[in-house]
Amino acid sequence: xxxxxxxxxxxxxxYPVGGQLTSIKNFLRFLAETYPERCGEVLLAGVxxxxxxxxxxQKISTASGVFSFLAVAxxxxxxxxxxxxxxxxxxxxLWKYRKxxxxxxxxxxxxxxxxxxxxxxxxxxxxICYVFSHGTYxxxxxxxxxxxxxxxxxxxxxxxxxxxxxxxxxxxVLDHGTERDYSAYNHRVILVRNSIVCRQWQERKRPxxxxxxxxxxxxxxxKRIGTIIEAVKGYHRECSLTILGDGEERQRLExxxxxxxxxxxxxxxxxxxxxxxxxxxxxxxxNSDSEGMPMVILEAISTGMPVITxxxxxxxxxxxxxxxxxxxxxxxxxxxxxxxxxxxxxxRYARKAYEKSLQFDYRKVNEKIFYVLNENLKWEKKxxxx
Numbered sequence: 001x002x003x004x005x006x007x008x009x010x011x012x013x014x015y016p017v018g019g020q021l022t023s024i025k026n027f028l029r030f031l032a033e034t035y036p037e038r039c040g041e042v043l044l045a046g047v048x049x050x051x052x053x054x055x056x057x058q059k060i061s062t063a064s065g066v067f068s069f070l071a072v073a074x075x076x077x078x079x080x081x082x083x084x085x086x087x088x089x090x091x092x093x094l095w096k097y098r099k100x101x102x103x104x105x106x107x108x109x110x111x112x113x114x115x116x117x118x119x120x121x122x123x124x125x126x127x128i129c130y131v132f133s134h135g136t137y138x139x140x141x142x143x144x145x146x147x148x149x150x151x152x153x154x155x156x157x158x159x160x161x162x163x164x165x166x167x168x169x170x171x172x173v174l175d176h177g178t179e180r181d182y183s184a185y186n187h188r189v190i191l192v193r194n195s196i197v198c199r200q201w202q203e204r205k206r207p208x209x210x211x212x213x214x215x216x217x218x219x220x221x222x223k224r225i226g227t228i229i230e231a232v233k234g235y236h237r238e239c240s241l242t243i244l245g246d247g248e249e250r251q252r253l254e255x256x257x258x259x260x261x262x263x264x265x266x267x268x269x270x271x272x273x274x275x276x277x278x279x280x281x282x283x284x285x286x287n288s289d290s291e292g293m294p295m296v297i298l299e300a301i302s303t304g305m306p307v308i309t310x311x312x313x314x315x316x317x318x319x320x321x322x323x324x325x326x327x328x329x330x331x332x333x334x335x336x337x338x339x340x341x342x343x344x345x346x347x348r349y350a351r352k353a354y355e356k357s358l359q360f361d362y363r364k365v366n367e368k369i370f371y372v373l374n375e376n377l378k379w380e381k382k383x384x385x386x
Contacts, residue, residue, distance in 0.1 A: 005043045008112035012044045025063040026195040030366035032065025039065045047075040087115045094119035108376045117164045131168040135292030136178045137161040174293040175314025195365035196298045204304045206346035211239040214281035216296045219247030224287040231335035278303045302357040306349035308338040324353035
């Protein structure tokens with residue numbers, strides 16, 4: 001029986017916040033609901049914050065199903081205190097525990113972190129490898145902070161990423177720009193979307209007094225959170241900014257926000273807590289200099305929350321700018337002006353945001369993905385009589 005082996009630097013339950021984890025859990029939810037009898041043929045190769053988990057295959061309950069899980073490396077729970085590259089530790093762990101993973105010739109390897117591609121092909125030359133590209137690989141070397149002082153390593157890393165695109169069985173991408181870029185290297189580039197579980201509509205009311213802004217994500221340089229802080233500190237209306245997430249920039253950002261009661265840091269929280277914050281906030285603010293199709297935006301609009309964002313990567317494909325959201329040039333003044341436009345017609349922005357989110361329902365998105373993976377898995381649903 002052909003197995004499905006899924007690779008990512010998460011624990012497939014609650015780490016890290018948002019991003020690939022939510023997308024992956026929605027895929028697993030689709031499997032558990034559509035092919036419940038096949039969950040035993042899935043292996044999740046990830047990481048864990050608990051060192052006792054490393055190197056052991058165990059059963060975990062996640063996304064409405066029970067799956068086999070193998071942690072191959074320990075992850076740091078405090079994202080602001082990361083000393084080693086988790087990606088590198090993950091690849092080393094895949095090789096160390098290769099006998100436990102043991103990919104067979106016809107197993108389907110579904111890869112969400114590109115570094116795993118090298119380990120899989122070393123374990124099983126010619127292995128079937130489908131890669132999910134959560135953001136473009138073409139300039140990924142610029143966003144990997146551990147290589148900043150090693151230009152030669154950066155160059156080699158970028159060349160490796162191009163080989164991942166070329167040699168993959170197929171590549172899933174999130175936006176039309178990446179689809180066009182990758183098509184020059186691989187004839188099977190498949191446009192899909194990140195997915196969300198669409199909740200029932202809940203009415204939102206225009207904030208009467210305090211405007212509650214929200215940021216969710218890694219506290220890194222490319223997110224340009226400092227400018228969001230500047231915008232909120234200088235905004236003419238009573239407001240606050242809640243920052244969810246952790247990362248190497250946290251200490252600097254806390255110093256920058258010092259003295260302002262408007263700025264509140266909560267650190268990394270669970271996905272369930274993120275949703276609660278989204279329900280109790282008014283506007284999501286993103287200010288990244290590069291993105292794929294951010295899961296946090298999809299999660300926000302599924303709660304009816306309007307978005308202020310820079311127009312980078314696939315963001316304009318996830319939103320209808322000017323309808324459910326407002327785009328900025330990344331400056332503090334532009335963020336403030338965008339907030340004014342949204343607040344002037346808040347009810348309409350909120351309703352349109354929710355309506356847009358329905359396009360990203362996890363069942364629609366993952367049915368398309370699984371159709372491709374199943375070319376090799378060849379799983380058939382059991383009939384009701386079996």
